[in-house]
Amino acid sequence: MNKCFVFAFLLWTTIILGQPKNDVLSDEEILKGIYTTALVKNQGYKWLEELTEMGPRLTGSENATKAVYHFQKIADSLGFKTFLQPVTVPQWVRGEAEEANYKTTSGKIVLNSCALGGSIATPEKGLKAPLFEITSFEQLDSLTTELEGKIAFYNIPMNPAFINTFFAYSNSAKQRYVGALEASKKGAVGVVIRSLSATVNDLPHTGSMTYKGADTKIPAMAISTLDAEKLSTNLKDNPSLEFFMKMNCESKDSVISYNLVAEIEGAQNSEEVIVLGGHTDSWDLGTGAHDDGAGCVHSLEAIWLLKQLDILPKRTVRVVFFMNEEFGLDGAKVYAKESKKENINHVIAIESDAGGFSPRGISVVAPDSLVARVREFRSLFEPYGLHQFTETGSGADISQLYSKDLVMLGLRPDNHRYFDIHHSAADVIESVSPRELEMGSATIAAFIYLLDKYDISAK
Amino acid sequence: MNKCFVFAFLLWTTIILGQPKNDVLSDEEILKGIYTTALVKNQGYKWLEELTEMGPRLTGSENATKAVYHFQKIADSLGFKTFLQPVTVPQWVRGEAEEANYKTTSGKIVLNSCALGGSIATPEKGLKAPLFEITSFEQLDSLTTELEGKIAFYNIPMNPAFINTFFAYSNSAKQRYVGALEASKKGAVGVVIRSLSATVNDLPHTGSMTYKGADTKIPAMAISTLDAEKLSTNLKDNPSLEFFMKMNCESKDSVISYNLVAEIEGAQNSEEVIVLGGHTDSWDLGTGAHDDGAGCVHSLEAIWLLKQLDILPKRTVRVVFFMNEEFGLDGAKVYAKESKKENINHVIAIESDAGGFSPRGISVVAPDSLVARVREFRSLFEPYGLHQFTETGSGADISQLYSKDLVMLGLRPDNHRYFDIHHSAADVIESVSPRELEMGSATIAAFIYLLDKYDISAK
Numbered sequence: 001m002n003k004c005f006v007f008a009f010l011l012w013t014t015i016i017l018g019q020p021k022n023d024v025l026s027d028e029e030i031l032k033g034i035y036t037t038a039l040v041k042n043q044g045y046k047w048l049e050e051l052t053e054m055g056p057r058l059t060g061s062e063n064a065t066k067a068v069y070h071f072q073k074i075a076d077s078l079g080f081k082t083f084l085q086p087v088t089v090p091q092w093v094r095g096e097a098e099e100a101n102y103k104t105t106s107g108k109i110v111l112n113s114c115a116l117g118g119s120i121a122t123p124e125k126g127l128k129a130p131l132f133e134i135t136s137f138e139q140l141d142s143l144t145t146e147l148e149g150k151i152a153f154y155n156i157p158m159n160p161a162f163i164n165t166f167f168a169y170s171n172s173a174k175q176r177y178v179g180a181l182e183a184s185k186k187g188a189v190g191v192v193i194r195s196l197s198a199t200v201n202d203l204p205h206t207g208s209m210t211y212k213g214a215d216t217k218i219p220a221m222a223i224s225t226l227d228a229e230k231l232s233t234n235l236k237d238n239p240s241l242e243f244f245m246k247m248n249c250e251s252k253d254s255v256i257s258y259n260l261v262a263e264i265e266g267a268q269n270s271e272e273v274i275v276l277g278g279h280t281d282s283w284d285l286g287t288g289a290h291d292d293g294a295g296c297v298h299s300l301e302a303i304w305l306l307k308q309l310d311i312l313p314k315r316t317v318r319v320v321f322f323m324n325e326e327f328g329l330d331g332a333k334v335y336a337k338e339s340k341k342e343n344i345n346h347v348i349a350i351e352s353d354a355g356g357f358s359p360r361g362i363s364v365v366a367p368d369s370l371v372a373r374v375r376e377f378r379s380l381f382e383p384y385g386l387h388q389f390t391e392t393g394s395g396a397d398i399s400q401l402y403s404k405d406l407v408m409l410g411l412r413p414d415n416h417r418y419f420d421i422h423h424s425a426a427d428v429i430e431s432v433s434p435r436e437l438e439m440g441s442a443t444i445a446a447f448i449y450l451l452d453k454y455d456i457s458a459k
Numbered sequence: 460m461n462k463c464f465v466f467a468f469l470l471w472t473t474i475i476l477g478q479p480k481n482d483v484l485s486d487e488e489i490l491k492g493i494y495t496t497a498l499v500k501n502q503g504y505k506w507l508e509e510l511t512e513m514g515p516r517l518t519g520s521e522n523a524t525k526a527v528y529h530f531q532k533i534a535d536s537l538g539f540k541t542f543l544q545p546v547t548v549p550q551w552v553r554g555e556a557e558e559a560n561y562k563t564t565s566g567k568i569v570l571n572s573c574a575l576g577g578s579i580a581t582p583e584k585g586l587k588a589p590l591f592e593i594t595s596f597e598q599l600d601s602l603t604t605e606l607e608g609k610i611a612f613y614n615i616p617m618n619p620a621f622i623n624t625f626f627a628y629s630n631s632a633k634q635r636y637v638g639a640l641e642a643s644k645k646g647a648v649g650v651v652i653r654s655l656s657a658t659v660n661d662l663p664h665t666g667s668m669t670y671k672g673a674d675t676k677i678p679a680m681a682i683s684t685l686d687a688e689k690l691s692t693n694l695k696d697n698p699s700l701e702f703f704m705k706m707n708c709e710s711k712d713s714v715i716s717y718n719l720v721a722e723i724e725g726a727q728n729s730e731e732v733i734v735l736g737g738h739t740d741s742w743d744l745g746t747g748a749h750d751d752g753a754g755c756v757h758s759l760e761a762i763w764l765l766k767q768l769d770i771l772p773k774r775t776v777r778v779v780f781f782m783n784e785e786f787g788l789d790g791a792k793v794y795a796k797e798s799k800k801e802n803i804n805h806v807i808a809i810e811s812d813a814g815g816f817s818p819r820g821i822s823v824v825a826p827d828s829l830v831a832r833v834r835e836f837r838s839l840f841e842p843y844g845l846h847q848f849t850e851t852g853s854g855a856d857i858s859q860l861y862s863k864d865l866v867m868l869g870l871r872p873d874n875h876r877y878f879d880i881h882h883s884a885a886d887v888i889e890s891v892s893p894r895e896l897e898m899g900s901a902t903i904a905a906f907i908y909l910l911d912k913y914d915i916s917a918k
Contacts, residue, residue: 039619160498160894163843199893358817358873360844384622385819385873387846414817414844414873416894434658435619435875 027380027453031446033309035384038442041308044301045434047074048294048356052287052429059281059324060091060255067280068258071296071321075262078304080319085259085338087331089324092118094284095248098221099126100192102243104234111231112224114204114285115249116176116193117327118211119220126246127151127190127219133235137174140182148187151243153235154179155194155228158419164392165198165415166354169422172196176207180220190245191220194228198419202226205423206283208327221245257281259331260321264303268314272457274448275318276302276350279325279397286427290418294356294437296321298411301441302448313452315347322397325353332397339401347457350409350444351395355421356437357413361388362447365408367458374409377450386443388412405458409447411440486839486912490905492768494843497901500767503760504893506533507753507815511746511888518740518783519550519714526739527717530755530780534721537763539778544718544797546790548783551577553743554707557680558585559651561702563693570690571683573663573744574708575635575652576786577670578679585705586610586649586678592694596633599641607646610702612694613638614653614687617878623851624657624874625813628881631655635666639679649704650679653687657878661685664883665742667786680704716740718790719780723762727773731916733907734777735761735809738784738856745886749877753815753896755780757870760900761907772911774806781856784812791856798860806916809868809903810854814880815896816872820847821906824867826917833868836909845902847871864917868906870899 025033038044050070057064068084075082100113131153134140140154154175158168173196180191195205202224211217223231235241260280266272278295282288299319306313323331339346361381364374375389393399394408402408413436421427450456484492497503509529516523527543534541559572590612593599599613613634617627632655639650654664661683670676682690694700719739725731737754741747758778765772782790798805820840823833834848852858853867861867872895880886909915 035622036620042619160501161495163494165894358875382846385847387841388844416817416898417892420892433876433879435624439875 027450030309030449031380034305034445034449035439035442037305037308038301038438039435042434042438043304044297044441045437047300048289048297048432048437049429051293051297052289056284056287057280057282058284059327060089060257064281064323065257068260068321068323071280071300072260074300075260075319078307080262080264082260082262085261085334086256087259087323087334088254089257089330090327091252091255092327093250093252095121095250099246100221100223100244102234102241104238109230109234111227112202112204113221113245114206115247116209116220116222117206117283118209118251119180119247119249120217121248121250122190122219122246126244128242128244129189130240131235131243133232143186145187147183150188151190151192151245152179152183152188153192153231155232157194157225158196158198160198165419168198169196169419176222177209180209180218181211181214184214184216184218188218190218192243192245193220193222195222195225196419197225197424200225200229203424203426206285207423219245219247221247257323259323259335262319264317266314266316267312270316272315272345272347273318274313274315274348274452275320275346275398275401276444276448277320277322277397278352279322279331281324281326283326283423283427285423285425287429288427289429289432290355290421290427291423292325292353294432294440295352297437298352298441298444302444305442305445306449311449313448315452317448325397329396329400332400336400346401346406347459348407348451349394349398349401350447351398352411352440352444353395353397354411354415355413355418356432356440357415357417358436359386359411359413359440359443361386361390361412363390363392363394363410363412365391365394367404370407370456370458373456381446384439384443407451407456407458411444413440486909489768489908490839493764493904493908494898494901496764496767497760497897498894501893501897502763503756503900504896506759507748507756507891507896508888510752510756511748515743515746516739516741517743518786519548519716523740523782524716527719527780527782530739530759531719534719534759534778537766539721539723541719541721544720544793545715546718546782546793547713548716548789549786550711550714551786552709552711554580554709558705559680559682559703561693561700563697568689568693570686571661571663572680572704573665574706575668575679575681576665576742577668577710578639578706578708579676580707580709581649581678581705585703587701587703588648589699590694590702592691602645604646606642609647610649610651610704611638611642611647612651612690614691616653616684617655617657619657624878627657628655628878635681636668639668639677640670640673643673643675643677647677649677651702651704652679652681654681654684655878656684656883659684659688662883662885664881665744666882678704678706680706716782718782718794721778723776725773725775726771729775730804731774731806732777732803733772733774733807733911734779734805734857734860735903735907736779736781736856737811738781738790740783740785742785742882742886744882744884745880746888747886748888748891749814749880749886750882751784751812753891753899754811756896757811757900757903761903764901764904765908770908772907774911776907784856788855788859791859795859805860805865806918807866807910808853808857808860809906810857811870811899811903812854812856813870813874814872814877815891815899816874816876817895818845818870818872818899818902820845820849820871822849822851822853822869822871824850824853826863829866829915829917832915840905843898843902866910866915866917870903872899
């Protein structure tokens with residue numbers, strides 16, 4: 001490593017050698033040390049490379065559980081106290097590559113498609129039926145017999161005018177989650193949805209769906225946004241067009257997998273716990289580099305960074321690698337239940353599940369006075385490009401711990417690209433910028449440091 | 460296009476049909492219209508796709524001039540008044556793929572390499588010589604006879620601890636620009652530099668170099684950052700290691716190319732000119748999607764956006780597509796000279812030459828009172844994620860117009876990824892996010908609107 005570029009880092013560590021750093025350095029200096037160490041050492045990116053090399057981590061798969069052991073090995077080697085929490089999780093398998101096509105006067109059109117997570121298979125030889133296109137939820141509500149015997153084609157784009165793509169996603173995600181359920185009530189025999197992506201291209205995006213309350217289960221797939229636009233056009237030219245879909249995915253028996261909890265005991269108030277984490281499971285089309293490999297790595301590296309700087313928080317810190325966020329938050333529910341049983345006194349909860357992009361800010365869920373208190377840290381983060389201190393939720397896994405006495409935070413990375421890769425084959429290490437990932441880890445470490453130092457608590 | 464996602468846009472345009480929009484709408488509403496139109500229509504991204512499909516646009520190449528005509532055709536079709544300004548530009552050609560290798564006890568190591576722009580060729584059969592590694596500029600200054608007969612190996616990484624990668628680049632770029640010049644003075648026979656990239660990977664990055672003032676010209680190439688690290692290690696094991704480099708690049712006669720100027724006459728103060736632009740030329744390893752296709756498209760689309768919203772600026776607006784930023788700002792110099800000759804009264808100059816990433820802010824070069832005035836717009840841009848109103852320069856091309864009476868602005872996109880792709884084969888359309896690009900165009904359009912409406916001027 002070159003002398004030049006570690007100068008600041010070495011200077012920083014040399015000044016305070018042998019002293020607890022948080023006693024002699026200002027908050028500005030501590031943050032500089034945290035961000036510098038992250039960007040120079042790239043430890044989190046290395047961990048993410050190792051993780052994604054293991055392949056996808058679909059809930060219930062052998063790989064998902066292997067990833068848990070992999071993180072445990074790292075955490076053990078770093079001197080954490082680790083333990084596993086058994087979690088019963090669903091096991092859905094995609095089976096062979098899906099098929100989707102239709103004929104036009106110019107020939108057969110083959111679509112980029114994928115089964116939605118949790119879908120049943122089509123009949124063995126596939127399913128062929130006319131389509132009915134649904135372009136809004138209002139239209140869906142107004143339908144009476146139009147879907148009978150047909151494949152419902154949900155073509156409800158994410159609204160590109162939203163600056164925050166998560167809002168656009170929330171407004172359109174219903175077609176994926178309950179599209180089959182609602183269409184089956186109106187007599188549809190299958191469902192094809194426009195992928196939930198902010199960009200028009202060839203990638204199909206999977207994601208979870210539910211049959212809860214359905215009398216009849218019908219198969220559901222996603223097609224790429226570009227294919228959805230083409231299909232819509234072709235359907236206008238030929239409303240009796242027949243759509244063919246074939247999938248042999250299936251739900252198998254539930255299996256046991258695990259949450260991983262890695263803990264460092266607090267130096268003073270060890271009965272108070274700061275919990276942070278991401279989810280180990282991923283979708284299977286990519287390798288879950290952003291969703292949520294980045295979140296797991298952010299969390300683990302945040303603690304590693306504090307350790308590198310000899311900062312031992314007063315409170316106990318727990319990193320939780322939640323299992324099965326994607327298919328129903330099973331791990332988060334188990335963690336919340338076990339914590340309640342053991343009277344774990346969580347004071348702060350932090351989640352990273354919005355990708356490994358440039359961090360733009362943090363979202364805080366807490367009583368107003370504490371939100372204001374957290375916002376006072378804003379000037380410390382401005383040099384690192386964090387300006388957005390919002391109140392737009394925290395994270396799905398830690399939401400299971402919700403209480404009015406808990407200060408909850410969610411990392412908010414830049415989200416313009418998130419839904420280009422989310423749940424698709426593009427969610428791989430190549431789509432992660434090492435620097436952007438490291439900035440996220442450093443941000444979480446910095447927040448833990450400050451929230452701990454200043455005893456931020458709603459209790 | 461779906462009803463749902465253009466709702467805000469349609470509503471916006473419908474309200475004010477037939478009226479000059481800036482008379483009836485607030486600044487907040489105008490900005491909403493600008494950003495919505497950009498994100499819904501994606502016009503700039505479509506232009507960037509067309510541009511990059513044409514291939515690289517190396518200064519002096521046929522392609523670079525073709526790109527000028529391509530932009531002129533678009534600008535003409537939009538109703539701009541357009542004209543070309545002849546620019547004499549150098550013509551350097553890379554020739555065949557470069558070769559670089561050395562032997563270790565485990566066999567021959569082949570490196571990812573590329574000639575630096577402007578370099579002479581090696582002898583036809585290549586150049587083989589021992590290496591001398593230089594790891595800092597201070598070390599270079601202290602050298603006496605160490606480089607004689609050797610290939611100077613500059614291995615001075617960009618400092619990852621800088622949050623702004625442009626600062627890290629500036630601190631290391633000297634090895635590329637004057638590395639050969641300085642090494643030749645000390646007797647070196649060739650130069651190999653570590654690519655100027657913030658990430659350690661396999662991509663070589665080219666860029667310009669100078670022989671100005673050199674008695675002897677020696678050939679210079681860049682190798683990937685990863686290869687530089689390996690080479691450094693191997694060189695420690697075997698200091699007499701011989702490095703082989705072969706390049707047949709050459710400088711040909713200068714040729715005539717062009718600046719393109721596209722103008723819309725101002726509605727009231729047409730003698731005052733707002734100039735904005737990027738540079739048409741690119742490096743040849745990629746297709747200059749970010750550098751500076753994005754800047755050209757940002758500039759053109761900014762005006763297109765105002766037009767879409769029936770906003771006609773009071774001042775004349777000129778979009779300039781500068782030729783040859785990369786090899787010495789020839790186009791910018793011609794534009795400045797011609798403008799002076801014609802007494803063009805520039806009041807505002809805006810440049811986009813920092814990539815098509817999420818815009819994070821703007822840099823302003825102006826008298827203090829005007830910097831403060833521009834900063835007053837900050838709250839208007841916060842909803843769009845722009846918070847950084849800095850004074851860190853404007854842009855290389857518009858810098859040729861510098862006067863204390865000119866308000867100069869540079870778009871400041873997120874820069875964490877910029878030097879991963881800069882001047883390399885990764886600078887292609889796939890590395891551009893449509894949403895991020897569009898946010899940049901909208902930001903420039905919004906600034907033009909505000910600077911024009913509020914008569915911002917240093918005169």
